[in-house]
Amino acid sequence: MSYGFGEKTTGAVQLPQQSREAVPAKPSMNHILQAGAELGFVSRETATRRKPGPRRVEAQDKITVTGPKRVIDQLKAYCDAKGGMSYCEAIAELLDARK
Numbered sequence: 001m002s003y004g005f006g007e008k009t010t011g012a013v014q015l016p017q018q019s020r021e022a023v024p025a026k027p028s029m030n031h032i033l034q035a036g037a038e039l040g041f042v043s044r045e046t047a048t049r050r051k052p053g054p055r056r057v058e059a060q061d062k063i064t065v066t067g068p069k070r071v072i073d074q075l076k077a078y079c080d081a082k083g084g085m086s087y088c089e090a091i092a093e094l095l096d097a098r099k
């Protein structure tokens with residue numbers, strides 16, 4: 001009983017020899033980023049980071065504010081104009097100015 005080892009079989013498929021030139025080069029990271037930019041992909045990394053608020057020396061609470069985009073954008077622009085002030089600091093400053 002022979003399993004085909006050592007014998008020449010006529011029905012075997014012969015694969016072509018591959019040369020190193022036939023293997024495509026691995027694309028560089030810059031090439032990948034450039035291709036993504038051309039397709040309209042944008043980075044998810046934040047451009048700037050807001051500074052953290054003051055040290056927690058008093059009791060903390062949390063609110064979620066939903067409002068018109070123009071108002072929220074105005075608050076964000078105010079904080080950016082004040083050098084990256086936190087939202088809480090900006091609200092406190094505006095409330096103090098009202099007094």
